[in-house]
Amino acid sequence: MLLTEKHIFVKNRMMTKKELTELIDTWINIEWLQYEIIRQPELYKLLTKIAFYDHDPKSWRAAYILDKVTDVRPELLIPYLESMLNQLKIETNPSKKRHFLKLISQNEISEKFSGFLFDYCIHAISSGKEPPAVRVHAMQNLFNLAQKYPELRGEVLSIIEHEMEYHSTAGIRTRGKKLAGKLRKQLL
Numbered sequence: 001m002l003l004t005e006k007h008i009f010v011k012n013r014m015m016t017k018k019e020l021t022e023l024i025d026t027w028i029n030i031e032w033l034q035y036e037i038i039r040q041p042e043l044y045k046l047l048t049k050i051a052f053y054d055h056d057p058k059s060w061r062a063a064y065i066l067d068k069v070t071d072v073r074p075e076l077l078i079p080y081l082e083s084m085l086n087q088l089k090i091e092t093n094p095s096k097k098r099h100f101l102k103l104i105s106q107n108e109i110s111e112k113f114s115g116f117l118f119d120y121c122i123h124a125i126s127s128g129k130e131p132p133a134v135r136v137h138a139m140q141n142l143f144n145l146a147q148k149y150p151e152l153r154g155e156v157l158s159i160i161e162h163e164m165e166y167h168s169t170a171g172i173r174t175r176g177k178k179l180a181g182k183l184r185k186q187l188l
Contacts, residue, residue, distance in 0.1 A: 020046055021054070024061045037069045044069065044076045051096065052087040060095035067099045077103060085113045088120065094131050101137035105144055118145050125163055132169040139163070139172070143179045157183040
């Protein structure tokens with residue numbers, strides 16, 4: 001569905017979930033949607049519902065838009081971070097996982113989710129089934145957790161080095177070298 005005049009905010013009416021979902025379905029609308037969500041932050045909540053809970057194969061585009069909007073307005077994600085972490089526990093869409101892990105890596109995670117996130121990221125980074133981008137963002141989250149919990153630094157360094165040696169991709173090598181170098185310096 002292409003953007004039409006009826007989709008632009010009508011006075012005194014916010015876009016519906018159905019309208020937003022239809023707009024997300026067409027790439028040509030994405031840039032406009034990003035602008036509108038930044039301009040009308042109440043749409044962010046609606047976008048999170050689509051990104052987190054919608055099972056439509058194209059709902060990952062909502063996660064993409066969340067990612068882009070959060071680059072400009074990072075504070076919008078904070079109230080939804082816990083919901084995103086809970087959704088990550090059951091998410092199967094690799095594109096959503098990639099965006100969720102990226103967004104999580106850019107935020108402070110509460111202690112109550114640290115154990116889950118550590119285990120999840122170890123599984124993700126060592127899984128041959130996960131795409132490289134998911135694994136790279138999992139690696140970044142492991143590094144972030146090692147910054148918060150210094151006792152994990154040696155283990156995280158070992159995991160990163162193992163992945164760079166045995167399951168390397170360009171992204172794993174590039175991010176891995178950077179993070180491993182920082183961890184080595186911290187362990188001296």
